[in-house]
Amino acid sequence: MKKIQMVDLKGQYAPIKDQVNSSIQEVINTTSFINGPKVKAFQKNLEDYLGVKHVIPCANGTDALQIAMMGLGLKPGDEVITADFTFAATVEVIALLGLTPVLVDVDSENFNIDIEAIKKAITPKTKAIVPVHLFGQCAHMDEIMELAKAHQLYVIEDNAQAIGATYTSKNGTKAKAGTIGHIASTSFFPSKNLGCYGDGGAIFTNDDDLAHTIRGIVNHGMYKRYHHDVVGVNSRLDSIQAAVLDAKLPHLDSYNKARQNTARKYNLAFKDHPNIITPKAGNGCVTLCDNCDCHVFHQYTLKLKNVDRDGLVDHLNAKGIPCGVYYPIPLHNQKAYQDDRYDDNDFQITNQLSNEVISLPMHTELDDEQIEFITSSVLAYLT
Numbered sequence: 001m002k003k004i005q006m007v008d009l010k011g012q013y014a015p016i017k018d019q020v021n022s023s024i025q026e027v028i029n030t031t032s033f034i035n036g037p038k039v040k041a042f043q044k045n046l047e048d049y050l051g052v053k054h055v056i057p058c059a060n061g062t063d064a065l066q067i068a069m070m071g072l073g074l075k076p077g078d079e080v081i082t083a084d085f086t087f088a089a090t091v092e093v094i095a096l097l098g099l100t101p102v103l104v105d106v107d108s109e110n111f112n113i114d115i116e117a118i119k120k121a122i123t124p125k126t127k128a129i130v131p132v133h134l135f136g137q138c139a140h141m142d143e144i145m146e147l148a149k150a151h152q153l154y155v156i157e158d159n160a161q162a163i164g165a166t167y168t169s170k171n172g173t174k175a176k177a178g179t180i181g182h183i184a185s186t187s188f189f190p191s192k193n194l195g196c197y198g199d200g201g202a203i204f205t206n207d208d209d210l211a212h213t214i215r216g217i218v219n220h221g222m223y224k225r226y227h228h229d230v231v232g233v234n235s236r237l238d239s240i241q242a243a244v245l246d247a248k249l250p251h252l253d254s255y256n257k258a259r260q261n262t263a264r265k266y267n268l269a270f271k272d273h274p275n276i277i278t279p280k281a282g283n284g285c286v287t288l289c290d291n292c293d294c295h296v297f298h299q300y301t302l303k304l305k306n307v308d309r310d311g312l313v314d315h316l317n318a319k320g321i322p323c324g325v326y327y328p329i330p331l332h333n334q335k336a337y338q339d340d341r342y343d344d345n346d347f348q349i350t351n352q353l354s355n356e357v358i359s360l361p362m363h364t365e366l367d368d369e370q371i372e373f374i375t376s377s378v379l380a381y382l383t
C-alpha cells in the first residue's frame with residue numbers, strides 16, 4: 001500500500017507533470033515574472049469557470065480577505081460578524097484593519113455560521129458578514145443574503161476552502177461558491193482544492209466599481225502610474241504560480257469529484273455507527289448523491305461521540321495514518337481575539353465541535369486500499 005498522507009501533492013503532480021512544466025517554462029521563456037500573460041490568462045479562465053465578472057489575483061488568501069474589506073471601505077468601529085469556528089485568518093484581518101470582529105456560533109450540522117446567531121449579533125454598527133464555506137461546504141447563503149439585504153450589510157464570502165462548490169438556492173438557481181455575496185476571497189495555498197506551488201490568492205466580485213477599486217488597492221493604491229489615490233498594499237500572484245494554477249484549473253472539477261467519491265466511501269463505512277456522525281451535504285444527504293455539489297470536501301471531518309479523541313489520534317498515527325483536528329480552540333478563546341463582550345454560553349456548538357471533530361486524510365489521490373485501511377483502523381479502535 002502507498003504511504004498514507006494528509007495531502008498527496010506529488011501524486012497529484014505526476015499525471016499533469018508535462019502540462020505544469022511547460023506552463024512554467026513559458027513564463028521563464030518570456031521572463032514576465034510579475035503580471036505576465038499567464039496571470040491574465042488564469043484570471044480570465046477562472047472568471048469563466050466561476051461565472052463571475054471579475055477575478056483579481058493577489059498574493060494569498062489572507063491578503064484577499066483584507067483587500068476585500070479595504071475595497072468595501074470598512075472603517076474602524078465598524079462591526080464585522082464572522083464564525084467562531086474557522087481558521088484564524090478570517091478574524092485576523094478584521095482586527096488588523098481596526099474593525100471590530102464579532103464572533104458568533106456555528107451550525108452543528110454543517111459547521112458554518114449560524115443564522116440565528118447572526119441575527120442576535122446585528123447592531124446599528126454592523127457593516128458586514130463574513131461566512132466561511134468551511135471544509136468545502138457552502139454556508140446558508142440564501143438566509144445570509146436575506147439578512148444582509150434587510151440590514152444593508154455587505155457579505156464577504158471566505159471561499160478559501162470551497163472553490164468549485166455549487167450552491168443551489170431555494171428557488172433552484174445555481175451559483176459557484178464565492179459568486180453569491182458582494183465579494184469573495186480565496187486561497188491557492190498548496191493544500192487547498194485548487195493549490196499552486198507556493199502562495200497565491202484571489203478576490204471575486206460581480207461589481208464593476210468595486211473591482212476597479214480593488215485593482216488599485218492591490219497595486220499600492222495606484223490607478224494611474226505613480227498616482228497614489230488611496231493607501232493600498234503590494235499583493236500579487238506571481239506568474240509562475242499563475243502558470244501552475246492555469247494548468248491545474250481544467251482538472252479542478254475532477255479533483256473535487258475524487259474528493260466527493262472518497263467522502264462517499266468514508267460515509268458508507270461509518271454509516272450508522274453510534275459513536276460517529278458523518279458529514280452530510282446541504283440537503284441533509286448522507287449518501288452524498290450526485291446533487292451534493294455544495295460540498296467539495298476540503299476536509300473530511302467526523303464528529304466523535306463518547307470517544308477518546310487523543311487515543312484515536314495516537315492509534316491512527318501508530319498505524320501510519322495522519323489525521324488532523326481543525327480547529328482545536330474556538331477563536332473566542334484565543335488570546336488575540338478574547339473580548340469581554342463574549343459569553344461562553346453563546347458558543348456551545350463551537351465549544352463542542354472543538355472537542356469532538358477529527359479530520360481524516362482527504363486528497364485527490366486516495367485509493368480504495370488506503371481508504372479501506374483508514375476506515376477499518378478507525379472502526380477497530382471504536383469496538
Ligand SMILES: *Cc1c(COP(=O)(O)O)cnc(C)c1O
Nearest residue numbers: 060061062087089160161187189
Ligand atoms: C487557508 C485559509 C485562509 C488563508 O489563506 P492563505 O492563502 O493561507 O493566506 C483564509 N481562510 C480560510 C478559511 C482558510 O482555510
